[in-house]
Amino acid sequence: MSRTIVVNLRTLAPIWTGDVDRTSEQAKETSLMGSVRWWTEVLVRGLGGYACDPTGDDRCSFDEVAYHRTGEAEDGLRDVCPTCRLFGCTGWSSKLRLLLTDGEGGYEVNLSQPGVSFVMNFVELKPTEPEERWLLAKAVWLITRYGSLGGKTTLKPPQPDYGLVALASPLRLPTGMTRKDVQAWLARILDASPRMQERLRRAPPEWPDLRLFFFNTARWLDRSQVNELVRVDPSGFLSGRRGVSKKVFSFQTVSRFWGYARDEGMLEKVLATLQRLGVADTRTGKEVLDEL
Numbered sequence: 001m002s003r004t005i006v007v008n009l010r011t012l013a014p015i016w017t018g019d020v021d022r023t024s025e026q027a028k029e030t031s032l033m034g035s036v037r038w039w040t041e042v043l044v045r046g047l048g049g050y051a052c053d054p055t056g057d058d059r060c061s062f063d064e065v066a067y068h069r070t071g072e073a074e075d076g077l078r079d080v081c082p083t084c085r086l087f088g089c090t091g092w093s094s095k096l097r098l099l100l101t102d103g104e105g106g107y108e109v110n111l112s113q114p115g116v117s118f119v120m121n122f123v124e125l126k127p128t129e130p131e132e133r134w135l136l137a138k139a140v141w142l143i144t145r146y147g148s149l150g151g152k153t154t155l156k157p158p159q160p161d162y163g164l165v166a167l168a169s170p171l172r173l174p175t176g177m178t179r180k181d182v183q184a185w186l187a188r189i190l191d192a193s194p195r196m197q198e199r200l201r202r203a204p205p206e207w208p209d210l211r212l213f214f215f216n217t218a219r220w221l222d223r224s225q226v227n228e229l230v231r232v233d234p235s236g237f238l239s240g241r242r243g244v245s246k247k248v249f250s251f252q253t254v255s256r257f258w259g260y261a262r263d264e265g266m267l268e269k270v271l272a273t274l275q276r277l278g279v280a281d282t283r284t285g286k287e288v289l290d291e292l
């Protein structure tokens with residue numbers, strides 16, 4: 001019997017899933033799944049595991065040769081990172097399909113308004129591990145508690161807010177699973193693949209890692225504050241450029257901002273600047289990891 005992981009949500013700001021009014025249900029699902037995947041990658045890296053960049057040159061692929069030698073899927077997956085195992089990569093389809101429904105179970109979901117109830121149904125197409133379900137639930141928790149969902153969160157204020165969602169009922173986690181268990185599981189996947197260890201060593205520091213994030217759920221930043229913040233980084237990583245998103249996202253609707261640095265030094269500078277701007281109660285990704 002296939003399992004469905006049900007997440008009940010409510011929009012606090014519209015969710016951008018492409019062209020909100022005209023996009024198909026499937027396009028919405030693809031877009032939201034991509035966002036959940038992105039936060040799962042962030043979390044896996046934050047826990048010391050390896051998550052590839054699924055849009056990059058060094059993305060994972062299923063090893064058909066190794067698989068055909070033994071007939072064991074695990075052999076084909078040896079060098080496939082935990083997020084690709086869950087969400088799919090070349091030669092390996094996703095273990096989950098996202099099905100969106102409205103509060104009453106209908107299939108037409110309008111995410112372009114605040115205050116809309118909707119359900120993310122993650123339908124199992126292949127059996128998932130409890131560690132994977134823990135990662136998925138915690139990624140959704142991060143989105144609702146500290147982050148945002150979907151595209152267009154990258155616009156500078158005073159653009160309207162997008163992608164804010166609240167949990168409408170508590171998340172269900174696999175029983176008995178702890179952060180330490182998941183860390184140990186990620187370490188075992190890495191231990192089993194010398195190739196993945198090598199890819200982790202040469203992973204670009206630009207890849208978002210929860211340990212280098214900063215979050216604030218009591219304040220938002222106006223345009224001049226965002227500009228002042230990104231100026232601490234002369235390399236331009238924080239400010240982004242044409243085709244590359246900036247790394248600070250602010251939401252007036254719920255008084256929230258979040259972002260990420262490339263390294264510890266940059267994070268320190270961001271935190272010091274926030275202090276100078278009189279912005280208190282910013283949490284680091286490491287503090288948030290301790291909450292998981």
Ligand SMILES: [Zn+2]
Nearest residue numbers: 052060081084
């Ligand atoms: Zn991967």
